[in-house]
Amino acid sequence: MRTVHSIKELRTILRGYRQQDKTIGLVPTMGNLHEGHISLVRKAGEAADIVVTSIFVNPMQFGASEDLDTYPRTLAQDQEQLEAAGNTLVFAPNVEEVYPEGLARQTQVVVPDVSDGHCGASRPGHFEGVATVVTMLFNMVQPDVAVFGEKDFQQLTVIRKLVRDLCIPVEVIGAPTVREDDGLAKSSRNSYLSEGDRGIAPAMYRILEETGRKLAAGRSDFAALESEAKEAMVQAGLRPDYFNIVNSDTLKPATNEDTSLTLLVAAFLGTTRLIDNLTVTR
Numbered sequence: 001m002r003t004v005h006s007i008k009e010l011r012t013i014l015r016g017y018r019q020q021d022k023t024i025g026l027v028p029t030m031g032n033l034h035e036g037h038i039s040l041v042r043k044a045g046e047a048a049d050i051v052v053t054s055i056f057v058n059p060m061q062f063g064a065s066e067d068l069d070t071y072p073r074t075l076a077q078d079q080e081q082l083e084a085a086g087n088t089l090v091f092a093p094n095v096e097e098v099y100p101e102g103l104a105r106q107t108q109v110v111v112p113d114v115s116d117g118h119c120g121a122s123r124p125g126h127f128e129g130v131a132t133v134v135t136m137l138f139n140m141v142q143p144d145v146a147v148f149g150e151k152d153f154q155q156l157t158v159i160r161k162l163v164r165d166l167c168i169p170v171e172v173i174g175a176p177t178v179r180e181d182d183g184l185a186k187s188s189r190n191s192y193l194s195e196g197d198r199g200i201a202p203a204m205y206r207i208l209e210e211t212g213r214k215l216a217a218g219r220s221d222f223a224a225l226e227s228e229a230k231e232a233m234v235q236a237g238l239r240p241d242y243f244n245i246v247n248s249d250t251l252k253p254a255t256n257e258d259t260s261l262t263l264l265v266a267a268f269l270g271t272t273r274l275i276d277n278l279t280v281t282r
């Protein structure tokens with residue numbers, strides 16, 4: 001497995017694979033890899049001959065008061081895990097390689113509508129940062145397929161729309177959320193949690209499941225269900241950011257006509273912000 005840091009070297013290596021008619025799968029990450037990421041690498045390996053994993057903590061998607069500086073950077077450990085998972089190439093550029101003119105002069109990709117609300121409301125500019133860097137990664141790697149986790153449900157929706165709207169020739173594959181034994185979605189940010197908060201964190205998924213069961217049983221008083229879920233989160237020791245029941249495709253508030261509903265949740269434990277979601281069909 002090779003690691004490259006420059007776009008030029010990345011392109012040279014990928015040109016060689018393309019000349020051999022190999023298909024290319026891309027897994028964009030911010031590093032500090034866990035089993036969730038590794039499941040994406042394996043999925044990409046099933047769908048393509050060559051797997052490129054990018055590791056880049058993208059400053060453009062972080063707000064001024066967020067954790068850009070403290071976000072864990074663990075390249076050596078990440079490389080070991082990727083090698084064991086059968087990854088072919090690691091692309092780990094530095095910030096100057098990706099944004100040579102600086103962020104203020106960077107062309108931006110805006111994906112309207114599905115970027116609004118939920119995490120888009122709580123993290124202004126976040127999805128513009130994600131959409132821009134993912135578009136750039138698609139142009140740098142020109143993958144046949146790209147794999148993203150369903151854990152970041154709104155992000156996956158934004159990327160699917162971006163690919164459709166800009167006619168980018170890549171197949172976007174969603175991968176199911178990998179969880180700890182107690183239900184907590186695996187996330188790099190779980191490592192920020194104190195022992196006490198780690199004990200509280202699984203309540204997020206438990207409350208998603210409880211609400212999912214109420215919906216499956218036929219309840220359709222969505223606003224009341226959202227309030228009950230937020231109240232249960234407070235009781236458990238979480239500080240809810242949002243708990244929204246939405247149409248799984250549009251991410252707009254659920255209606256009685258919707259057959260697929262997604263419960264989107266974000267909550268704080270101390271200063272750590274965690275997200276999760278659950279989709280219910282009825």
Ligand SMILES: Nc1ncnc2c1ncn2[C@@H]1O[C@H](COP(=O)(O)OP(=O)(O)OP(=O)(O)O)[C@@H](O)[C@H]1O
Pocket residue numbers: 028029030031035036037039040147148149150151152175176177178179185186187188189190
């Ligand atoms: N538990 C998981 N199961 C499946 N995919 C995941 C999981 N966690 C992250 N991913 C996916 O891995 C890709 C890279 O995500 P990222 O590097 O932000 O990891 P993360 O652990 O979610 O980090 P963070 O804590 O910053 O949200 C994204 O497509 C994301 O959806």
Ligand SMILES: CC(C)(CO)[C@@H](O)C(=O)[O-]
Pocket residue numbers: 028029030056058061130133134152155
């Ligand atoms: C897709 C992504 C790698 C873009 O920086 C990031 O948002 C992430 O890790 O989910």
Ligand code: BAL
Pocket residue numbers: 030061062152155
């Ligand atoms: N997993 C999404 C990346 C972020 O939170 O910025």
